[in-house]
Amino acid sequence: VKFIGEQQASIKEITDDLISKWKSQHGINLAITARFGHMHSLLVFADDSPTFESLLDPNRWPRTLKEADLEVKVPRQSPPEYSLIIQQFHRNWNEDEWLTELQHRYVSLYKLTRMRVKDGSLLNAVRADFKSIDEVKTLIRSGKINVGSMIHPVKPYHLPLRINKCLKCLRHDHTTKSCSQPRLCPRCAAEHSLEHGCPNHERCINCGSGDHISGHSACPIVQEKRRALVEQAKRKRAELLVLAERQHHYNYQERDYPALINHNLSHSSSHISHQPVGSSQRSYAQATLNQREQAPKQNIEHVLSSFLDKMERRLDEFSSRLSSQLCDIEKKINVYSDRQLEMENIINELILPSIQELSRIVSQSSKNRNKLLPLLYELSDHQKRIGIETLQECCWTWNFHDLSNFWQQHYRQPEVPTTCLSMLHYNIRNFYSNQVDLIEMVNIHSPTIISLNELGTVVPKKLIKQLLFSYNVYIKEGTNAHGGVVLAVNNRLKCQLIEINEPNIVAVRIIIEGQQIVVASIYSPPTEQLPLTTLTTLLNVSKNIVITGDLNAKHPDWGCPQVNTKGRILANWLNNHNLNVLNAGTKTSLRSNTTIDLVISSEIPETSDSQSLPYTGSDHLPIFTKFFRLNVLIDKFLVPRTYWKLYSSLLIVLHGQFQAEQEIALSNSTNTFNWFLMFEQFLAALKLRVTEWKEVKQKRPSISPSLRILLRHKHYLQNRYRHSKYEEDRLRLRSWNLLVKQEFRALRQRSWEHFISKVASPSPSTFWSTVKKLNKKKSIDFSALTDGNTVHRSPEDIVKCLNLHFTERHSQPLLNMLDILDKDADELWKLYSLADKEDIKLVSSQSDLQFSEQEIKNTIRSLKNKNSSGFDQVSNKMIKLLPAHYHVLLTHAYNELFRAAHWGKEWKMARTICLNKSDNPAPTTSQLRPISMLPTFNCGNRKPYQQRYATATKLRERLAPTA
Structure with missing residues (x-):
């Protein structure tokens, strides 16, 4: 409320007058709070929704308050509780036309606003603003609204996250209260008087753009901060959900809170003696007095003479030692005086000129530091520290070439952590009975490749894929009721299936460190012959091969006490092709002391390690093998993070030095090209200097951090139920699984809406860049030509x-001398x-x-x-x-x-x-x-x-x- 004339009344008198006039004119009791604001205007705050809705109409206000004329300014936008989102509102519909029609049905509706995405494209949703909160609550409770003859879903409207902005310097990393910078113009971000307005163009001080003011929602800095806050809010919500779920279930652990046993305490305390302190002290004094009385009497004169003799001997020793030390001190003084003369000469000849040079460098460093500090204003403390350290290194006495070499040697990409290739082979005998043991082995040993034999029955590939969700699964049926093989390769390892039209054998081609390796899983029933023809074909694909499986072949070469026909044939085939059995002598069967599950490879046994694992669910022991010579990049990745804004800021500071180097180089063309080479090397080195390498487990997470928190807790509940089998844990897992599914459905819906909005974008480049992803095919690595x-x-x-x-x-094209152009070009080239x-x-x-x-x-x-x-x-x-x-x-x-x-x-x-x-x-x-x-x-x-x-x-x- 702005008073036109002079108002001398107090706030209480004005509010009482307003309440009484409103009561007499409209019959409504106002619940308000008021205070004076800028230019003695009155700010009125409504304490409830009926008061707010009544005050929104300017026509209801009295013309005077306490005999002073007034002017009322209502808020431009109502609180978010007075708005809702109408979904499935087609982007081609006109909001103004539909507003007129909807106002006949919903009287308090007064505005429709089209919703937009970050790039400015339209969404199939509008925000509807009402004057009555009751009507909004009714619509949200029903979940729908009638638009013409159609029913559209509605949902509550929430304001975008507010980004903090300093009202003086217009930046986002601090508050107005803590800002010491001069006040800038909110329109052009320049420092000038605001008394007569601002005639300049709009400019954002944060991103430097000239098409919006500072703090506008279109600013990329604001959008980036808003995205970070949204993701932080999602993560906080997920953590609170996990915390609330854990607090509902308290598990008593006896080892953490042991019970107190009272009878032990009373028993131990009964043995404590209660002797008085005074009696113990009297007994000790009495014993000491008795010892003194029993000691022999000594002559006092004899004691004094022996004491004087000792004192004289000690004084003589002390005087001789003192004289020798004084001689040593005099020698050292002479030596130190000579050294002092040498030090004075060194200081005058070397140190003082160096100090002068260092003072020049420090003054130059302080100048560059003063240039850099304003540029680092919006960077984090960590980036500021890197920038100042880099600038100090630039101010050393090195030239740009030596400094670039130093940076390229010390800040290059670190070595990527690798782990050796590992394989788990398990004749599971019955998949459904022993899948729990399989999951436990995978969780403990994290094998790169998993081989399974004798599934026991037909198992759908989808079920195995759900169980081994981080592996590429390949399955082949068997020839008998309990046959079948499975080969699972970690999905971070590039592999390709080798087509084999034969049961009980599956093979893939993988690439490790540039070399191609064939991995095969085979089950050979006792009554069938070994598939040596197929194995020979796999050897023709690559000499580097790993074959594992239950071959039912016995031979002393791999530690079996007996020998059978399949064992003789297999031993001859291995000798002919220079292949080795890596698990020779390892017992793999629980029914006999034999080794029939074999790991065959072109690797030698000295570069591998095979061991059987103690799981007895099947009648075969699982075999876990490590190949120390084959390293794979599976567990972790190194991802670079370059601070590009710091990169540009440092180049701004160092511009003067590059200009001076160029002025020297312009005297000679060769030096000019060398300046380019020096500049290239420095840019590459500077990029390494402002880059940090982060070790991550996954290169590109496909889901948000908030969903990963929920999913991690689900895995925790899943493992808990597998071990405990309690009904309470099952119910907790079930309810949490429903919550996770609901969140993933919402994620898919949001992703689909985002994709459709990009497909429907009027920009052709946006459309084609989106559609291109549908048919994008990944290039297959090749290891041969x-x-x-x-x-x-x-x-x-x-x-x-x-x-x-x-x-x-x-190659050079052949010239046709009958052609005039080729002939002229050849003559001109010969001339040059x-x-x-x-x-x-x-x-x-x-x-x-x-x-x-x-x-x-x-x-x-x-x-x-x-x-x-x-x-x-x-x-x-x-x-x-x-x-x-x-x-x-x-x-x-x-x-x-x-x-x-x-x-x-x-x-x-x-x-x-x-x-x-x-x-x-x-x-x-x-x-x-x-x-x-x-x-x-x-x-x-x-x-x-x-x-x-x-x-x-x-x-x-x-x-x-x-x-």
């Missing part, structure tokens, strides 16, 4: 074959080949080919935002993040290179990556897709010239007819 009838398997042979292929593919290099430089120096800063800036802006890099280790993203000051430096350097016509060999090399376009792990050269990654600065050098050349060509074609 097929060239005609030859298969190259070693890396040296593969590289040699590719080199020959691309050399022939990109015979010319002197100095003459070429002289002609180039007189050329008027000069590129402007805007052309270089446009070239950098046109680069795609990629992180991949070639031999120069500089990516497009690193170039695009260069501050604007560096565009001038690059323009001068490029013009100098064009003037001198000098490009080094480093810009004429490309790093080529070949991707497999087929499903064959040994593709031909025509089935490869080569991707060449050129030096990034060479692209910036080449594109402006190509644009100038294209412009000149178009101009010549346009002028040709007139000529």
